[in-house]
């Protein structure tokens with residue numbers, strides 16, 4: 001990796017410079033302006049402009065619906081994602097490391113992976129429908145989130161482990177490090193940058209999927225909000241919810257990116273290194 | 276040489292790799308005896324099988340036929356008694372200098388470990404860089420970390436696979452001086468693999484010259500010159516010329 005790419009990458013992980021901030025702001029303002037011009041004269045039963053959207057947003061905040069729905073969506077994403085991490089990383093490690101595990105499990109995983117999590121919704125409702133100790137539709141949504149991030153996590157982890165450089169493995173073995181110590185002292189740290197990239201990607205997908213999963217069955221969350229507003233022909237609330245989905249997604253990704261660069265820095269590496 | 280000062284013995288070593296276009300013969304009957312405490316160099320053209328030979332000595336690979344013994348016993352798995360220094364830096368990028376040097380010392384108590392780390396960090400001249408990470412160091416400094424990590428476990432021998440290959444010419448010359456000093460200070464058996472004839476002439480007590488692939492040992496040459504050596508002095512230059520002739524690279528000088 002070239003020195004200039006390294007320094008650019010490390011600069012990118014700090015706060016943006018005023019110049020960059022200005023450019024981003026210009027882009028956003030231009031978008032809002034275009035949106036405004038394209039929707040000029042529309043009412044809230046039509047595609048609403050920015051002004052109606054902001055009014056809708058204020059209404060959602062005032063009624064307390066917004067907070068309730070954001071929390072509900074975040075809650076589902078958190079559970080689904082944490083479960084996917086807890087199962088996906090160990091499974092990815094085994095698939096990346098053990099040939100037998102790879103040959104046995106990889107075909108099944110690669111076949112399940114392209115199935116959109118939304119296609120699982122009927123099955124999920126059947127599976128969790130009998131649940132009495134927890135809201136069934138909630139479980140189904142969490143299951144969908146789990147599926148959506150599980151496969152990217154398994155795949156990223158397995159490929160990270162499979163690409164651990166031979167020289168690191170050999171030198172660790174040379175110093176007598178074997179078995180589970182090899183995993184914790186060499187395989188995990190050396191594949192961590194790639195795993196973190198996979199986690200960030202998976203969380204992004206989870207946020208996209210939660211909104212879709214909440215359009216059926218559940219009575220809370222941003223997806224429900226969008227659907228509910230549409231049923232009441234309140235398109236200003238639809239667009240307000242969409243804005244919230246975007247901004248929350250941006251915040252989640254930002255949090256993940258800073259966790260990523262913080263972890264890498266602590267481990268003597270920088271973003272952009274070891275791809 | 277008497278039987279008991281032989282540290283490593285290689286007898287009729289053959290190594291083949293199964294490739295896409297059938298088998299590739301890499302070692303074709305290599306015989307070598309390396310003495311305890313000796314600095315032994317193996318030179319040969321690129322791709323002739325030097326790394327393969329060293330990997331077989333270290334236990335990372337196994338001979339197809341023939342035998343390697345160390346201290347009279349067949350080589351088994353890799354062991355911290357024999358540490359390999361890699362062609363490309365193999366220190367761990369996620370560990371600081373001090374943690375890299377301490378990598379092989381996990382079984383020791385903290386004060387003991389810190390003492391050993393401090394000693395070898397000093398031996399390779401990296402005091403003040405203990406908490407730096409590899410990406411903050413120059414190539415030469417990274418290679419010093421790798422030497423310190425290897426020496427810290429107090430091995431019987433070091434396998435050096437073109438350890439200066441990735442360094443610039445000036446740093447390489449400086450590192451040769453350093454290795455000579457460290458070798459004299461520690462008395463480890465060192466087996467150096469290189470395609471750089473000057474490096475072999477400056478560092479080694481004896482130099483084995485390999486053929487092109489599949490490799491056999493063509494000649495073993497002695498270099499009794501005292502250290503530190505100046506490779507420009509006449510005896511060193513004569514040895515260099517001989518090695519180049521054996522390698523089949525004509526040199527008129």
Ligand SMILES: Nc1ncnc2c1ncn2[C@@H]1O[C@H](COP(=O)(O)OP(=O)(O)O)[C@@H](O)[C@H]1O
Pocket residue numbers: 292293294299301319320321322323324325326327328488
């Ligand atoms: N694992 C392997 N599988 C197949 N061929 C190999 C393997 N390792 C080395 N070789 C081949 O053996 C030959 C010698 O390689 P190597 O020992 O690395 O040479 P050197 O270190 O002298 O440059 C090369 O032609 C290389 O392609």
Ligand SMILES: [Mg+2]
Pocket residue numbers: 325326327362436437
């Ligand atoms: Mg080599």
